[in-house]
Amino acid sequence: MNIQSFAVIGAGQMGSGIAQVASQAGLEVQLLDLKEEWVQKGWNRIVKNLSRNVEKKKMTEAEKEDVLSRIHTTVHLEEAVGGADMVVEAVVENMQVKRDLFGKMDDLAPDRAILATNTSSLPITEIAAATKRPEQVIGMHFMNPVPVMKLVEVIRGLATADNVYQTVETLARKMDKTPVEVNDFPGFVSNRVLMPMINEAIYTVYEGVAEPEAVDQVVKLGMNHPMGPLTLADFIGLDTCLYIMETLYEGFGDSKYRPCPLLRKYVKAGWLGRKTGRGFYQYA
Numbered sequence: 684m685n686i687q688s689f690a691v692i693g694a695g696q697m698g699s700g701i702a703q704v705a706s707q708a709g710l711e712v713q714l715l716d717l718k719e720e721w722v723q724k725g726w727n728r729i730v731k732n733l734s735r736n737v738e739k740k741k742m743t744e745a746e747k748e749d750v751l752s753r754i755h756t757t758v759h760l761e762e763a764v765g766g767a768d769m770v771v772e773a774v775v776e777n778m779q780v781k782r783d784l785f786g787k788m789d790d791l792a793p794d795r796a797i798l799a800t801n802t803s804s805l806p807i808t809e810i811a812a813a814t815k816r817p818e819q820v821i822g823m824h825f826m827n828p829v830p831v832m833k834l835v836e837v838i839r840g841l842a843t844a845d846n847v848y849q850t851v852e853t854l855a856r857k858m859d860k861t862p863v864e865v866n867d868f869p870g871f872v873s874n875r876v877l878m879p880m881i882n883e884a885i886y887t888v889y890e891g892v893a894e895p896e897a898v899d900q901v902v903k904l905g906m907n908h909p910m911g912p913l914t915l916a917d918f919i920g921l922d923t924c925l926y927i928m929e930t931l932y933e934g935f936g937d938s939k940y941r942p943c944p945l946l947r948k949y950v951k952a953g954w955l956g957r958k959t960g961r962g963f964y965q966y967a
């Protein structure tokens with residue numbers, strides 16, 4: 684199937700990045716959030732990214748305008764998905780919210796449409812079961828920041844059809860990404876490996892082993908990671924980190940995945956990292 688019209692649900696840090704790379708791949712994109720101001724925030728992020736590329740002479744002003752001209756914003760779900768060949772959902776990491784949304788999208792999107800989720804950790808099969816087209820539901824997991832990171836994890840649900848998988852793999856390559864197929868288990872591969880490291884880094888702060896700066900320096904300078912785990916946690920969003928740990932903890936029933944109480948405390952305080960201006964660090 685040749686995907687031409689594309690919808691992205693959720694204009695947060697992931698949704699805006701996905702909309703940008705989809706438009707750069709030549710697709711017509713509808714970008715939706717719940718409120719005008721949140722869609723605008725996502726749009727502004729795209730403009731800022733593209734403008735930076737123009738400043739760095741990686742793109743001309745005309746190319747930037749061309750990319751922007753293919754991205755249409757809306758707060759109406761029917762408008763977003765009503766003509767879509769494919770939808771990628773990038774809303775909050777919560778099963779009930781995603782299932783409700785997939786149920787609605789199933790009613791509003793054309794029969795041909797593929798419904799993909801950018802979930803970080805939740806079972807694709809369970810999300811797919813909220814629709815009458817589970818064979819057309821799939822995980823398409825981009826990494827943050829989307830315009831920069833090369834990986835897309837592609838996750839089949841139990842019922843996902845082969846041609847749907849092939850379409851998504853081809854589309855990921857068209858977006859200049861490298862697709863990697865993984866099976867539908869909590870956290871897939873990326874977050875099963877990454878998130879316990881981040882959670883353990885938070886435990887070292889919680890237990891007074893070291894200050895956040897020291898923990899990050901150890902991993903940055905000692906293991907050559909581009910960001911320390913606490914900087915990365917703030918970058919991902921501490922709410923998202925907590926939801927992923929909860930999915931691993933519930934999904935495997937193994938105490939090694941117990942979310943650190945300090946992570947819970949920060950999320951309860953509304954310290955979600957960069958997006959709220961405060962997490963393990965403070966942002967201007």
Ligand code: CAA
Binds near residue numbers: 735739741803826915
């Ligand atoms: N959005 C778009 N582009 C960005 C960006 C952003 N937020 N931040 C940086 N960039 C671009 C810069 O413009 C620059 O582009 P060029 O090479 O074209 O000039 C490039 O990235 C490098 O940026 P910088 O030189 O400013 O900074 P850096 O070298 O420190 O790199 C980084 C920034 C790429 C974010 C790097 O720090 C990094 O790789 N960090 C780790 C990111 C990571 O691990 N992501 C995965 C998170 S886990 C996940 O996504 C899955 C999940 O489900 C939670």
Ligand code: NAD
Binds near residue numbers: 698772773777826919
């Ligand atoms: P975010 O908080 O930046 O953005 C989420 C957006 O979704 C918000 O703008 C919110 O208003 C909107 N939203 C919430 N419910 C909605 C609904 N019912 N309909 C429409 N919009 C709705 O979050 P994010 O970091 O972009 O994460 C989004 C998804 O991507 C999550 O499932 C997350 O696990 C996954 N993900 C995150 C990262 C990361 O590093 N942050 C990486 C890969 C995948």
